[in-house]
Amino acid sequence: MKKIILALALATAFSAQAVEYTQVQPDKSAINFTYKQMGVAVDGKFRKFTSQLNFDPTKPTTAKATFEVELASVDTGAPEGDQEVAGKPWFNTKAFPTAKFVSGAVKPLGGNKYEVGGQLTIKGKTQDVVVPATFTPQVNTGVFDGSFTIRRADFSIGEGSWAKFDIVANDVVIKFRITANSK
Amino acid sequence: MSYTKTAKALHWLMAALLFGLLALGFYMQDLPLSPEKLQLYSWHKWAGVTAFLLVAFRLFWRLAHRPPALPASMPKRMQFAAHAGHLLLYGLMIAIPLSGWLMSSAKGFQTVYFGVLPIPDLLDKNKEIGDLLALVHKSLNLLFIAVLAGHIGAALKHHFIDKDDILTRMLPKH
Numbered sequence: 001m002k003k004i005i006l007a008l009a010l011a012t013a014f015s016a017q018a019v020e021y022t023q024v025q026p027d028k029s030a031i032n033f034t035y036k037q038m039g040v041a042v043d044g045k046f047r048k049f050t051s052q053l054n055f056d057p058t059k060p061t062t063a064k065a066t067f068e069v070e071l072a073s074v075d076t077g078a079p080e081g082d083q084e085v086a087g088k089p090w091f092n093t094k095a096f097p098t099a100k101f102v103s104g105a106v107k108p109l110g111g112n113k114y115e116v117g118g119q120l121t122i123k124g125k126t127q128d129v130v131v132p133a134t135f136t137p138q139v140n141t142g143v144f145d146g147s148f149t150i151r152r153a154d155f156s157i158g159e160g161s162w163a164k165f166d167i168v169a170n171d172v173v174i175k176f177r178i179t180a181n182s183k
Numbered sequence: 184m185s186y187t188k189t190a191k192a193l194h195w196l197m198a199a200l201l202f203g204l205l206a207l208g209f210y211m212q213d214l215p216l217s218p219e220k221l222q223l224y225s226w227h228k229w230a231g232v233t234a235f236l237l238v239a240f241r242l243f244w245r246l247a248h249r250p251p252a253l254p255a256s257m258p259k260r261m262q263f264a265a266h267a268g269h270l271l272l273y274g275l276m277i278a279i280p281l282s283g284w285l286m287s288s289a290k291g292f293q294t295v296y297f298g299v300l301p302i303p304d305l306l307d308k309n310k311e312i313g314d315l316l317a318l319v320h321k322s323l324n325l326l327f328i329a330v331l332a333g334h335i336g337a338a339l340k341h342h343f344i345d346k347d348d349i350l351t352r353m354l355p356k357h
Contacts, residue, residue: 038225039298043291043308077291077308084216167218 019182020056021142028141028179031069035152036169044081048073053180055142057135060114065103071122072097089159096123101131112136116146122155140181147175185352187248193241194353197234201276204230205324228287228294232302235280242273254347268333275327282323286316 032045048070055063071091076082086093104117109132116131133146151170152158158168186194204227211223253262287294288304290313295301306312341349 037221037292038295040225040293040295040301080216161218164218167221 020054021180021182022054023181023183024051024053025141025179025181028143028177030177031067032175034173034175035171038167042077044074044076046070046073047075051178053178055135055144055180057137057142060106060108063103063106063114063116065101065116065118067101069099069101070097071099089162090157092123101129120150123157125155127154142180142182144178144180145176147173149173186250187244188355189244190241190248190250191353191355193237193244195355197237197241197276200230200234200237204234205328208324224292225298228283229297231280231283232294232296234276235284238273238276238280242277251352254345254349256345256347265337268330268337271330272327272334275323275330279320279323279327282316282320286313286320289313289316 026049029051030045031049032043034041034043036042046069050068050070052064052066055065072086072093074082074085074091076085085091091099099120099122101118101120104119106117107115109115112135114133114135116133118129118131119126120129121127127150129148129150131146131148133144136143136145149171152168152172153163153165153170157172162168207223207227207230211220211227214220214223253265257265284294284302285306288306289309291308293301293304338350338353341347342351
């Protein structure tokens, strides 16, 4: 019995390792954010983003990912909030319609954990970021989960009267879940 | 016969607080989004929670300390109207902060008392329910303003036309 289980486990492991995940499923993926407004956590999300992904669990260091988020698709939970953050002091979507993440070095941390280095560009400003992510293989698909924190001031998000952090905090946590099918 | 000192203090404290809350509520909703607007919303919520706590204590106090009777000279139907009006005032003083709290939850902006004490969200974020509760909150406040106008008008009528002690017995030095 033990041998059979071992054989099954190996077979499963082998079949899981033999695939490359490239087809991101937008309807099963989400990019959300959380920030603090006068100490109160408030959630929002981006409805639209495009992506390119190549991830082979057997060769994680060669993995590549590019995400481009349509900033005007922001959902802050209030229409006036959506309008405000699209404007000049925040994202200035007319001049900078998208935010872009381009992966660099991918470091396997053991198990299903990875550390994805990369560059994040918002509003014409680029910052190096390190994104911890977990990968969960499922039947024919794989799910990437993770979160990282950016400081909005690093990207000049919220200028002028919003520049102080007493009302809207500097830290913004970006949370994502990306579901990708194998080829 | 007069009210207890505590009942009088609660009456005038809440009168000041509720006028402030009404004015702030109607003022802030038309402001363009700004840090000041978000600050005012937070202050409004904190003041609203305070009003709810005060009315809860006031109800408890009222049940424990019977208020003075209405003048025997008042016709029965006027006495009934006075009691119904006070019942409505208490009902609205409870319902309005509750609707504001539920609206905040449904709109996804949790109420955190003075920025430190989170008040649990009873409702999940839901745009339709949030918009509906905003309408409920506003409608209840419009009704409250109408009942308040009746309350103040009746007190003045008692004082200047009926010349009884209905108004003065709520004053501090009566």
